[in-house]
Amino acid sequence: MIKLHPETPMLSSFVAGELPASVSVIIASHVEMCSVCQQEVERLTLQAANACFGESNVMPMAGVDSVQIDDEFGSFSLEAELDSNELSMLEAITGMAPERDTIVNTAVVEDKEIEVSGVRFTIPRALRAVEMKPFQGLGKLSRSRLSLEDGDIRTSILHIDKGGSVPTHTHKGFEITLLLQGSFEDEMGTYHAGDFIWLDGKHTHQPVTKTGCVCLTVSSNAIRFTKGVSQLLNPIGQFIY
Amino acid sequence: MQKSDGIPHFVEVNNIISSQSEDQVPAELSSWLTLVASQRDKRAFTAIFTFFAPKIKRFGIKQLNTEAMAAELVQETLSKVWNKAHLFDPSKGAATTWVYSIMRNASFDMLRKIKTKNELLLGDDIWPIETEEHSDSEVYADHLMERQMVAYVDQLPEAQQLVVKGVYFQELSQEQLAKQLDVPIGTVKSRLRLALAKLKEQVGESHD
Ligand SMILES: [Zn+2]
Numbered sequence: 174m175i176k177l178h179p180e181t182p183m184l185s186s187f188v189a190g191e192l193p194a195s196v197s198v199i200i201a202s203h204v205e206m207c208s209v210c211q212q213e214v215e216r217l218t219l220q221a222a223n224a225c226f227g228e229s230n231v232m233p234m235a236g237v238d239s240v241q242i243d244d245e246f247g248s249f250s251l252e253a254e255l256d257s258n259e260l261s262m263l264e265a266i267t268g269m270a271p272e273r274d275t276i277v278n279t280a281v282v283e284d285k286e287i288e289v290s291g292v293r294f295t296i297p298r299a300l301r302a303v304e305m306k307p308f309q310g311l312g313k314l315s316r317s318r319l320s321l322e323d324g325d326i327r328t329s330i331l332h333i334d335k336g337g338s339v340p341t342h343t344h345k346g347f348e349i350t351l352l353l354q355g356s357f358e359d360e361m362g363t364y365h366a367g368d369f370i371w372l373d374g375k376h377t378h379q380p381v382t383k384t385g386c387v388c389l390t391v392s393s394n395a396i397r398f399t400k401g402v403s404q405l406l407n408p409i410g411q412f413i414y
Numbered sequence: 415m416q417k418s419d420g421i422p423h424f425v426e427v428n429n430i431i432s433s434q435s436e437d438q439v440p441a442e443l444s445s446w447l448t449l450v451a452s453q454r455d456k457r458a459f460t461a462i463f464t465f466f467a468p469k470i471k472r473f474g475i476k477q478l479n480t481e482a483m484a485a486e487l488v489q490e491t492l493s494k495v496w497n498k499a500h501l502f503d504p505s506k507g508a509a510t511t512w513v514y515s516i517m518r519n520a521s522f523d524m525l526r527k528i529k530t531k532n533e534l535l536l537g538d539d540i541w542p543i544e545t546e547e548h549s550d551s552e553v554y555a556d557h558l559m560e561r562q563m564v565a566y567v568d569q570l571p572e573a574q575q576l577v578v579k580g581v582y583f584q585e586l587s588q589e590q591l592a593k594q595l596d597v598p599i600g601t602v603k604s605r606l607r608l609a610l611a612k613l614k615e616q617v618g619e620s621h622d
Contacts, residue, residue: 190477190522194536197522201540219507222514226469227439254464262489263463266496267456299540322530 175207175367181217184210188217195321195328195391199351199369202297202389206367289315289332294354294387305330313337331388333357338381346393347373355386440465443509444502451499463492470517477521478528487524491517501543515543566616567609574609577602 179187179200186192187200204210252260285296289308296305304320313334321328325346330353333339350370357364359378364370372378440446443465449458467488474484494516502512519537526532567578580591588606592599 188518190518190525190537190541194522194526194530197540198536218514219511221518222508222511225473225514225517226466226510252460255467258485259463259467262467262485262492263460266463266489266493267454267459269493269496298542299536302534302536302539322532324530 174365175209175369177364177368177370178207178210179203179369179371181213184213185217185221188214188221193323193326195319195323195326196349198297198299198303198321198328199349199389199391201299202353203351203367203369205297205299207369289317289330289387290334292332292354292385292387297353297389300389303328308332314339326391326393328389328391331390333380333382333386333388335385336383337385338379347371348390348392351389353387353389355382355384357382357386357388439508439510444504447495447499447502447509447512448504450496451502454496459496462495466492466495466513473517474521478525483524483528487517487521490520490524494520512543515541519543563613566613569616570609570612574605574612577605578609578613581606 183192183200187197190197192200204214252263255263284298285301286293287296287305290310300319306318306320308315308317314337315332315334317330319328319330348371350364350372352364352366352368352370354366356366357380359380361378440461443462446455446458446462449455450462470488470491471484474487475481478484478487491513495513498516502509519541522537522540523535526534526536567575570578576595577591580586580594581588586594588599588602592602595602
């Protein structure tokens, strides 16, 4: 059961296409796993479409009775409403040859599976076009960076093996973790597959996993370890996130 | 108000246009899309274009900042509407929501390209636009069929080729064709009949 979801304002910005690519990708990955947010996204998309194009009072139609376009438009010229730029754009579009080839690209999506340290997991569909760098290991941690080129924001897939942990750390910017598989615990509770965990600089945590887990992480800044000896590990912060 | 055959339709279309400023979505939007899908109907598309273009432009200016990029977004979005109308499923939601998704995805990829010079297109993966799962293989079969038909058409005598291509590929009426080829309409009809009979034969043969 998923307990943690992106908050509604974040989902609205997501639907509006206003968030950075990496944040959009991790939210989309959560939405794939979460039926609650799927419905919410559907509702917000309808709302955004209405705000942009006006309210549709029409109920979705089951089918279309043959509409006689000839009768409907008579000899009236709709083109009269358009300026010359728009008219030439209209001409350019309707002059295009049927572009059916591109449809083949949307053919039924096959799930992409990946194996790391003997664990198999499915890559979220939102990420299937994104190049993954090879996994690099450090103790019980393995990390693969995703080539998203999103300014300072880094996106990674992180695998923590059974019994592994990340030393107590804090985040200078923000860190989003989406648990793709397995579970982990920290001071605030236990997390399960699908949970969407947003942390900012105010939070300090020390995730531990008994079962092992795979996470998608997006973070705006390298994490910093805060406790005693762990501080010596700060370069690892760069490694993990 | 005057009453004659043409006038009520005139008024109807006129209302559609004037109501746009009041942000009411024409009830016919879904049927126009269906017409574009089934017949590549240019008048239906013109109506769609007239409704959406200014609104997409407004959205584009807000998201992409420049007039030129906004115009590119209009073109990109409405080209997809023209080419992918057959993927719109009126039973699944409003036409405006469908167009919004196409527009938002295109705008997202354009913005990303400006910011990061990255060519990777992510929009359609982040916000998948719903299509029926099985529609793709059907469309693909259609596409293969279409390619095969083109090959058959090219084997017809030239006079028949012209007629078939005019009617089916350029969507000219038989009257327009007769004028263009400078032959009586009866000739267009008989050439078309002959050509279709030949094509049927060939398609039948290859399928046996
Ligand atoms: Zn959710």
